[in-house]
Amino acid sequence: MPAARPAHFVAACLTLALTSAWAQTSSLPITADQRRVAEQVASAGVPLSELAPNAPDSHTVKAGDTLWDISGLFLKSPWRWPELWGMNRDQIRNPHLIYPGQVLVLVKSDGRARLQFGQRVGGGPGDTVKLSPQMRISALDGNPIPTIPLHLIQPFLTDAVVFDTNVLATAPRIVAAQEGHVLMGRGDLAYARGDFAGATDFRIFRNARELRDPATKEILGYEAPYVGTADLIRAGEDRKSADGKTTEIVPATLQIKLARQEVGVGDRLAPAPQRNLDRYVPHAPDRAMAGQVVSIYGEALNAGQNQIVALNRGKRDGVERGHVFALWRDGERVTDKTGNRPEAIKLPDERHGVLFVFEVYERVSYALIISVKEPVKPGDRFTQP
Structure with a gap:
């Protein structure tokens, strides 16, 4: 029997296998540096502190799942999935290659966590199902799951x-x-x-x-x-x-x-321009970034979840497709009457939503409101998550 391989070796091999599969389908070469970055990310994983409180040990992909949904099961911040999966978002344009029926296993070691493909071992309906990591990737019936629900943004790619x-x-x-x-x-x-x-x-x-x-x-x-x-x-x-x-x-x-x-x-x-849906990979900006909502798409005065807003930052500011931003609500200005005399104070700003950028122009970009607690209006502030 060969010696057992450490988890980071398995994750790195998985990443390289995915990279190779992507290269075969895209005809674009994978450089030595790109492989090095993929291995580095795969061997790192995410700190256990970044896992969601009730992160499952495994998840079987089902029709209707998205990469965002699955990452949200395992992570507090779903846009950090490239670290969890050991993927290089810049070079693997369709990085998930995940199909309904595949099993994902959460592996924890050395204070960090990684996600690997697994397979069902025995078991019929109602039986105990065991999971074991595997490196072989086989094509399954159906289409790979999308990163986010594309039906929410697809009309806006033209509109x-x-x-x-x-x-x-x-x-x-x-x-x-x-x-x-x-x-x-x-x-x-x-x-x-x-x-x-x-x-x-x-x-x-x-x-x-x-x-x-x-x-x-x-x-x-x-x-x-x-x-x-x-x-x-x-x-x-x-x-x-x-x-x-x-x-x-x-x-x-x-x-x-x-x-x-x-x-x-x-x-x-x-x-009419050409559109590419494969590059919508959620990720946080590499540096501090902030701006404001310019307008709500359409005639509405306020926006809620799954609506589109225009942002006052674009390519010239470093915004990319797939960037994730946090929405902030301005703290109220109130009067403190508890002291010797009334004083005007401003309550702290509160984070209350998440934006996902899907289209970028030179000085402006469009974003989908992924989640929000309060109505969004022009002038509202956003920052890196």
């Missing part, structure tokens, strides 16, 4: 859009509808003018509104209400008349593919 400058002011515009219609829906034809720059797949927007920093009043970007999508099916042209004396303008023809709202004359067009 919530911020432009660094007011480019929509000069973007192609819808100038007419078919047969004199004023409003258009899915399947209708629309006619537009402007520079399409070779694109054929477009998003449709209403006029953009300014997003201003709550403190400095600087314009951070321009948020454009999303209307729908359209395909360019025929380019426009300028035709010369038969006698060559006049020019007839013929606009481009588009077909409305999706209409979240009714499309109207004057709406603007912007090329």
